[in-house]
Amino acid sequence: MDLNNRKAYPEVCHRILEDLSKKLPEHLTYHCLEHTIDVANGCNFYIDHYMISEPIANLIRIAAVAHDYGYIIGPKDHEERSILEVRPMLTEYSENELSLIDGMIRATKVPQKPQNLYEQILADADLDYLGREDYPELSEGLYREFLYFGVVQNESDWLNVQVGFLENHRFNTDWAKLNRSERKGQTLNRLKAKVNTLQQSKKAS
Template sequence: MQFERAKDFILNKLNKELSSHLSYHSIEHVKDVYSAADKIGRLENISEYDLKLLLTAACYHDSGYLLKTTGHEEASCGIAIEELPRYNYTKSEISQICGMIMATRLPQTPKNHLEEIIADADLDYLGRDDFFDLSEKLFKELEFLGTIKKEDEWNQMQVRFLEEHHYFTTTAINLRNTKKNEHLDKIKEKLK
């Protein structure tokens, strides 16, 4: 497994080719999920081997946005299946990576510990201080795509999402739940 080469390939491709209209699903988001996955993975005491698989999945998890927005997770798996054999990833490793990529699809339904970690990493920002900045970027992206039109509609969607969301790993629960609930309360105040 040539992890560094596989990582460099996809990050360079995303940096050059992702649409500038993707204000949230950008190279910054991919790097953010990578950092969160690295942190959570280490705090969850996974092996170095599993960490490499996890971080590969983090790098490739939104690569499908190069091709489409709806169903981008399947497209991301397609890119991983096509590219990762060039970096000596086995079929079994690629299958695990695709499982992790698919675990980021909403609603999240991770089936194992690595999938739980990447699911938590993908939504790590929900319980962080930069939540409102990133939330604004997601609103602008969805507005551009025509998915949402008004800020009130967005805030109502956020309330539903935050109320239904839960972290899976002990690490994410301990690090992010309290702040996530504070954000939920602030958005509810806006809607009053």
């Protein structure tokens, strides 16, 4: 596993990651272990950037590695399933701390509605790829996953879903707004161009 600052993560995080590595279905080509690690690394960056200290920093790290744990069972309501399945591993944490973790996991549910900085961090780390250079390869994994679950039927469906999603998505933290929004806009423009090309091709045929 490639976790930045691995020693900073509490032991429960490594247990959760180990579970994910063993139990996530192979058809999850986007919501896979690599995605969870990517989100965890993103959250660790935000922790440093916003100088968030313990114990909150560890709660953010736990929420990051746990936010898609429910996919072990299935995609439906996976945020709530993640909360339920991970709770038994968090017996050393107080109800207040658990409530903060729950809120951060719920903040990743689309459409995202984070209520505080910590939830904003989880939300932005979860969708950070929308404003990065590796969007094409990561979105290809999500496309294959959507095909598997029947969310889309073909590339045309997929492109329309992605255009709508990117048009409605907004980053939350000041850092992401400044450093991810421009490239996300460029990606959106490229997707719209592809939609137009497909439409023109259909008309021509």
